[in-house]
Amino acid sequence: MAADTHADDHGHHGPEKGLMRWIFTTNHKDIGTLYLLFALIMFFVGGAMAMVIRAELFEPGIQFVDPGFFNQMTTLHALIMVFGAVMPAFAGLANWMIPIMIGAPDMALPRLNNWSFWLLPFAACMLASTLFMEGGAPAAGWTLYAPLVLQGGNHFPFVIFSVHLLGVSSIMAAINIIVTIFNMRAPGMTFMKMPLFVWTWLITAFLLIAVMPVFAGAVTMLLTDKFFDTSFFSAAGGGDPVLYQHIFWFFGHPEVYIMILPSFGVISTIIPTFARKPLFGYSSMVYATASIALLSFIVWAHHMFTVGMPLAGELYFMYATMLIAVPTGVKVFNWLATMWKGAMTFETPMLFAVGFVVMFTLGGFTGLMMAVAPADMQYHDTYFIVAHFHYVLVPGAVYALLAAAYYWLPKWTGHMYDEKLGQLHFWLSTISVNVLFFPQHFVGLAGMPRRIPDYALQFAEFNMISSVGAFVFGASQLLFAYVVYKCIKGGEPATDEVWEDAKEHGLEWTLSSPPPYHSFTTAPEIK
Amino acid sequence: MNKAKRLLAGIAISALGVEAAQAEYKLNLVQGVTESSHAVYGLHQYMLWVCVVIGVLVFGVMFYSILHHRKSKGAVAAHFHENTTVEIIWTVIPFLILISIAIPATNVMLDMADTTDSDMTIKVTGYQWKWRYEYLDDKIDFFSSLDAKSNAARQKDSTVDPASVAHYLLNVDNPVVIPAGKKVRFLFTAADVIHSWWVPDFGWKKDAIPGFITDGWVKVDKPGVYRGQCTELCGRDHGFMPIVVEVKEEADYRKWVNERKQQSSQTQQDANKTFTKAELMAKGEEVYKSSCAGCHQPSGEGVKGSFPAIKNSPVAKGPIAAHTKLVLEGKGMMPGFRDMLSPAEIAAVVTYQRNAFGNNVGDQLQPKDIAASR
Numbered sequence: 001m002a003a004d005t006h007a008d009d010h011g012h013h014g015p016e017k018g019l020m021r022w023i024f025t026t027n028h029k030d031i032g033t034l035y036l037l038f039a040l041i042m043f044f045v046g047g048a049m050a051m052v053i054r055a056e057l058f059e060p061g062i063q064f065v066d067p068g069f070f071n072q073m074t075t076l077h078a079l080i081m082v083f084g085a086v087m088p089a090f091a092g093l094a095n096w097m098i099p100i101m102i103g104a105p106d107m108a109l110p111r112l113n114n115w116s117f118w119l120l121p122f123a124a125c126m127l128a129s130t131l132f133m134e135g136g137a138p139a140a141g142w143t144l145y146a147p148l149v150l151q152g153g154n155h156f157p158f159v160i161f162s163v164h165l166l167g168v169s170s171i172m173a174a175i176n177i178i179v180t181i182f183n184m185r186a187p188g189m190t191f192m193k194m195p196l197f198v199w200t201w202l203i204t205a206f207l208l209i210a211v212m213p214v215f216a217g218a219v220t221m222l223l224t225d226k227f228f229d230t231s232f233f234s235a236a237g238g239g240d241p242v243l244y245q246h247i248f249w250f251f252g253h254p255e256v257y258i259m260i261l262p263s264f265g266v267i268s269t270i271i272p273t274f275a276r277k278p279l280f281g282y283s284s285m286v287y288a289t290a291s292i293a294l295l296s297f298i299v300w301a302h303h304m305f306t307v308g309m310p311l312a313g314e315l316y317f318m319y320a321t322m323l324i325a326v327p328t329g330v331k332v333f334n335w336l337a338t339m340w341k342g343a344m345t346f347e348t349p350m351l352f353a354v355g356f357v358v359m360f361t362l363g364g365f366t367g368l369m370m371a372v373a374p375a376d377m378q379y380h381d382t383y384f385i386v387a388h389f390h391y392v393l394v395p396g397a398v399y400a401l402l403a404a405a406y407y408w409l410p411k412w413t414g415h416m417y418d419e420k421l422g423q424l425h426f427w428l429s430t431i432s433v434n435v436l437f438f439p440q441h442f443v444g445l446a447g448m449p450r451r452i453p454d455y456a457l458q459f460a461e462f463n464m465i466s467s468v469g470a471f472v473f474g475a476s477q478l479l480f481a482y483v484v485y486k487c488i489k490g491g492e493p494a495t496d497e498v499w500e501d502a503k504e505h506g507l508e509w510t511l512s513s514p515p516p517y518h519s520f521t522t523a524p525e526i527k
Numbered sequence: 528m529n530k531a532k533r534l535l536a537g538i539a540i541s542a543l544g545v546e547a548a549q550a551e552y553k554l555n556l557v558q559g560v561t562e563s564s565h566a567v568y569g570l571h572q573y574m575l576w577v578c579v580v581i582g583v584l585v586f587g588v589m590f591y592s593i594l595h596h597r598k599s600k601g602a603v604a605a606h607f608h609e610n611t612t613v614e615i616i617w618t619v620i621p622f623l624i625l626i627s628i629a630i631p632a633t634n635v636m637l638d639m640a641d642t643t644d645s646d647m648t649i650k651v652t653g654y655q656w657k658w659r660y661e662y663l664d665d666k667i668d669f670f671s672s673l674d675a676k677s678n679a680a681r682q683k684d685s686t687v688d689p690a691s692v693a694h695y696l697l698n699v700d701n702p703v704v705i706p707a708g709k710k711v712r713f714l715f716t717a718a719d720v721i722h723s724w725w726v727p728d729f730g731w732k733k734d735a736i737p738g739f740i741t742d743g744w745v746k747v748d749k750p751g752v753y754r755g756q757c758t759e760l761c762g763r764d765h766g767f768m769p770i771v772v773e774v775k776e777e778a779d780y781r782k783w784v785n786e787r788k789q790q791s792s793q794t795q796q797d798a799n800k801t802f803t804k805a806e807l808m809a810k811g812e813e814v815y816k817s818s819c820a821g822c823h824q825p826s827g828e829g830v831k832g833s834f835p836a837i838k839n840s841p842v843a844k845g846p847i848a849a850h851t852k853l854v855l856e857g858k859g860m861m862p863g864f865r866d867m868l869s870p871a872e873i874a875a876v877v878t879y880q881r882n883a884f885g886n887n888v889g890d891q892l893q894p895k896d897i898a899a900s901r
Contacts, residue, residue: 235738
């Protein structure tokens with residue numbers, strides 16, 4: 001009897017029904033879906049906070065929120081967008097796509113995978129709960145610089161433990177990805193035949209494992225400084241407040257590449273499909289990604305040109321930072337060469353990919369400008385910086401995520417999304433995101449510091465424009481949520497290939513749409 | 528409506544590149560008034576143009592390709608995907624461009640870091656949320672914080688229109704004064720958290736870090752008033768920590784120094800004087816507004832969960848010695864005011880807090896009592 005039941009199980013290979021399917025799931029697609037859904041919700045939560053910020057900055061004077069609450073909003077907006085939205089969204093893509101792209105049935109460590117996801121909602125709730133505590137949420141910026149952060153009240157241990165949990169989740173996901181890529185590639189898929197998205201995630205996973213513990217260490221030192229009378233970062237006890245910044249940015253700089261390398265992978269996947277050409281310079285793309293990752297470890301103090309480092313240190317960090325422009329440039333030129341003499345079409349994923357290339361490059365230009373230490377003395381901690389990192393993170397990382405979502409949605413759901421609405425979403429987003437962030441370059445150069453709830457009158461006009469852009473951009477993202485919802489509910493059935501001749505561009509297009517519950521039960525042979 | 532018109536006019540005028548309009552609608556980095564700031568501006572412009580040229584080339588090629596190599600135009604995809612020569616060229620050329628930026632940048636850097644041979648030194652200490660300036664040569668020492676008008680206008684429920692305040696948020700009660708044409712060295716440190724001292728016209732900023740001394744220098748030839756703000760997040764009132772530097776001709780500067788010295792001898796006299804209660808209350812209200820109201824609120828009601836109320840508070844109604852000690856030494860987020868305020872000011876504000884907001888304790892404090900408690 002028992003034996004019979006067992007045999008039946010093999011026959012189904014389908015998911016359980018109901019809520020328990022999602023809670024106990026070890027299936028890479030279910031977990032990927034959970035990650036993506038969680039990230040989308042967090043994107044709206046963090047976005048709502050950005051709306052509070054932009055509403056306050058709409059006009060000079062304090063209209064809506066207390067300056068202390070304003071600081072809480074900037075801090076939570078950043079922490080939630082980084083750890084709640086962008087990183088989990090990429091982890092979701094990795095879970096969904098890596099096994100399918102390398103011809104594996106699932107991730108290598110499925111139970112660990114379930115854990116890595118389920119830590120997130122709890123960590124996020126813990127972080128959000130600080131808003132309701134006496135004294136409010138953390139208000140020391142996402143960098144949590146000591147000594148300011150040590151002035152925090154009841155929320156302090158909650159924030160630190162939430163960061164720990166988020167870090168543990170990321171490390172477990174990274175381990176899983178590395179093991180999967182190393183061990184579960186289809187026969188014949190050598191490293192240099194792996195899709196670029198897989199490559200970029202492999203490198204990102206190593207970055208994660210290398211730096212998340214550093215961050216955990218730094219915040220633990222904060223914790224002991226606060227509660228156990230240590231003085232790591234307190235000058236009065238012989239500690240060093242700048243040490244915190246060094247440790248933080250040793251994590252924080254690679255962290256920005258953790259958020260951007262998988263984007264490079266996505267863009268390198270999408271552009272060839274819609275240019276109907278193979279990616280130009282595959283191997284140089286791999287080497288460029290690896291060099292960016294390595295360089296990211298040795299440039300951290302370019303966030304600290306104003307702390308009074310020794311001159312030799314400042315010069316070194318300036319030169320090293322400038323070097324990053326070279327491999328990044330190679331990547332952009334390779335995308336260009338991929339488009340060159342292609343036969344391009346511009347469906348929504350391609351629009352977002354092209355938007356990414358243009359606006360990410362703009363963010364890269366300002367990045368190059370701020371690498372130059374003496375000029376950075378002027379840019380540092382102004383809205384010029386805010387404009388720079390939002391150009392690389394919003395039309396950068398977020399656009400890559402949106403491009404990926406549109407590109408793979410038909411594969412995930414088995415239905416085509418609404419192309420008209422998708423294009424509308426792209427154009428609304430692209431116009432508003434530039435109205436939002438471009439004027440911030442001007443106010444920054446004109447002298448507006450970042451993280452201020454109110455400003456001098458000379459900055460009023462551009463702030464108003466920026467806020468209008470923000471509201472439109474925020475509203476446009478609701479359209480995206482609707483497009484996704486509509487696509488899940490139904491729509492024109494998608495073919496296996498989805499995009500014209502997509503089979504030449506990846507293994508995922510050889511599976512049915514949606515793919516079977518266990519992706520590749522028989523490993524495909526790669527020639 | 529008026530605002531919208533100004534906005535449109537501003538955009539139109541700045542698009543035309545009319546110089547005069549740029550005072551109000553600035554689109555680019557300030558050129559500043561020091562050699563360093565000019566050098567930095569030069570570097571900035573150079574990099575900006577490098578980026579513009581690369582951008583035009585890159586996006587030009589890209590948009591050409593987007594327009595002409597599209598399937599709807601009958602384009603057929605080529606099949607090349609490798610070209611070592613091209614890839615080497617576009618690795619080497621950016622590298623050469625970087626070298627052309629790095630060389631002048633290094634020179635500017637060396638010059639900016641050279642604080643030797645200065646004519647005078649001012650030590651700047653960051654406090655939440657004011658700056659303290661100590662002239663090490665002339666023995667002048669004072670605090671500088673947001674001016675009263677901006678401070679009133681920036682409150683959440685204020686009825687004051689920021690547009691009616693001159694230099695809204697960019698004005699202070701006590702500006703730093705420096706002589707023109709002299710190399711002035713600034714030393715920076717902080718008393719509580721990290722702050723950052725920035726006057727855009729000088730071309731640099733420097734963090735003020737507790738336990739550290741950092742430095743920078745300026746030499747301004749043109750007398751004038753130069754304004755800036757704190758740029759490192761330093762807590763609730765981070766946005767309200769302006770910096771104003773007045774550059775005066777040597778003779779005017781000396782005059783200012785003498786006035787300042789007289790003021791401090793007045794402060795010393797005040798420390799030995801006995802005030803009437805009415806005098807204490809009047810002075811105390813002034814001090815409360817500039818030093819306490821930011822957190823404890825003008826109404827004395829505080830902010831629930833963050834800043835305790837003064838109204839009906841056990842401290843203000845309890846023993847006066849404990850109340851004085853708290854004001855002098857601070858607690859948690861509250862800074863100690865021992866250095867920030869003169870004994871007369873502390874006596875006045877403590878008296879005020881004990882007798883205002885309905886706290887009718889009735890006692891008072893004299894400056895002498897503060898000196899005794901040191």
